Amino acid sequence: MSLWIWLLLACALAYAWKLMGYFVPARLLENPRMSRIAGTMTIGLLASLTVVNAAATGQSLAADARLGALAAAAIALALRAPFLVVVLAGAGAAALLRLAGWN
């Protein structure tokens, strides 16, 4: 039940960010530092989420089939594959590596 609360709060805050752009005077957000932080934070969070999902299991680090998924996704992206193909490449690599016995 408590997950619902955080989920709805996340939705409300996401809308608050969006709405803020439309109502806050432009010069406040035009501060280059604000948009720079929005940009670096986007990169940092996505990099971190990639690593956590590839190599973390709870509070420990693990090298398993997900690293294969990471490599497969990188190859697909380098070949300019569309999003859905990249995701399928990641899933396929992890599934095949598990079939081959690497967990």
Added chain:
Amino acid sequence: MGVEPPAVRPGSEAVKLLDSPAVRVGLSISIATGLYGVSFGALSVTSGLSFWQTMALSPLLFSGGSQFAFIGVVAGGGSGIAAMSAATLLGMRNGIYGMQLNALLRPTGWRRYVSAQLTIDESTATSTGQSDPAEQRRGFWAAGIGIYVLWNFFTAVGALAGSGLGDPKQWGLDGAAVAAFLALLWPRLKGREPVAIAVACAVATVIAVPFVPAGVPILVAAVVAAVIGWFSHGRSDEGLEPDVDPYAEHDHHGAKRAAAAEGDS
């Protein structure tokens, strides 16, 4: 016979609308983006969210990166508050997009509130890629509404398919999540600075994992990224180009035409 004129008019309006380059780009980006709602829906239900929680995120949060962040933290065993924090920090850029779109489209009244919800990477990119104000407006609404409808539809498809999958690991769905995050990050890694930021944050994450509860390493990385942003003097829009370039295909054809014309001359 009296029926004929009104019957013709909507038809010709629709044809006119489809003649708009921004609307065409908006619709094609809608289909491409909407389709990957399937992967969001399937990953969400296999990461521990219920069908209805998944179906609440797509219409209410409506920002792919933040939605994936929320379920990614939950899947890794993180708490609800950590999931919310990651999603919220990742949504900050939508505020900047909102400011750009507000300056560009100047929506008034209820349109402002609807525009805000439709403010995402793809609608921003489709709109700002046009130079004519009318086309900017059409591009925004075509991409925004098109993605909203298809993203929610395909989330439901994915969520239903995902619930019937059994063991998600057997299908490599945890690998799919890794791939999804890398695919969201990839287009933003243009140049040396964004790569350096990504590496620094990845390293900070790896170091933090053993010491703090699940989900928190992502927030540690956010702090590292914010500090870099605060002190760096790089371009002010680093990483803020939307993660899609709806006009890439278009430019490609343009370049081909230009090359062909050169060959002719």
